[in-house]
Amino acid sequence: MSPVISELAFIVIPVILCSIAVKLVDDFLDRDLDTRAGCSNFSNTFGNGAIVYGMLSLSLAASMNASVSIPLFLASYSIGMFNDFKKTFTSGLSGLQESLLVFILGVMLWGWQNMLFSIFFIFSIQLFDDYVDIYTDQLAGYRNFAHRIGKVECLLLSILTLCISWRISEHLFPGVLLGTAIFYSILFYYQRGR
């Protein structure tokens, strides 16, 4: 395998594995919400094992390329917590405090460039996901970013943050975007009509 393809594979595959981990954890946490909205949820397929498979997937991703997959996972956690920034969690901290703490830890452990790239990239994906899922989330009674800031603003902000993440790390961006696109394609193929 040529070094370029090998280098790309060592970014794309960990991103797919990390995306699987994030999706399984997210589905596990959103079981009730998805049941209400009638959306498909991997927790219904895997049961409580979803969280274990998520951990396994993240471990494999970290084994292949820790400097890409771990900041992405931390950024997902940080953005996810920021959604419920007023709510107090089991740790005793509010969503905003947890979000900032995870971000600061990520910067200390993985450097500001990796963490900032991950934050902007994940935020962009989150915004695009909210833009696409605006009606599904409305049915479930959940106010996502598209509801809060407006549909067009959500899409424009998603494009803007995607471009900023590209500017921050131009060598990581193509691989991470390709990995995310592959994961989303598989997900849409699996969830079609459900």
Added chain:
Amino acid sequence: MLLIVILIVSTLLLGYLWGKHDGRAEGYRRGTVDLPLLLREQSLEQGYCVLCNEKTPEQDVFSDAVITLFDPLAVEHSPAHDASTPMG
């Protein structure tokens, strides 16, 4: 190149937000001006006046309402209005 794209998208976003904000303010102002007239028109069509809470005569109510919207003084001298008043 990427910086130019970032600049363009930022400008689009800011312009959209600015336009939306101004549009909302303008819409509210226009709504405040038009709403009393629309309410009055609708109430007159249904046979009562929303301002004085009096029933309007059933005959020719709509033409009275339309005349009132454009020229309130004309109603007082319209044939329908004259016919409905005790002295008319």
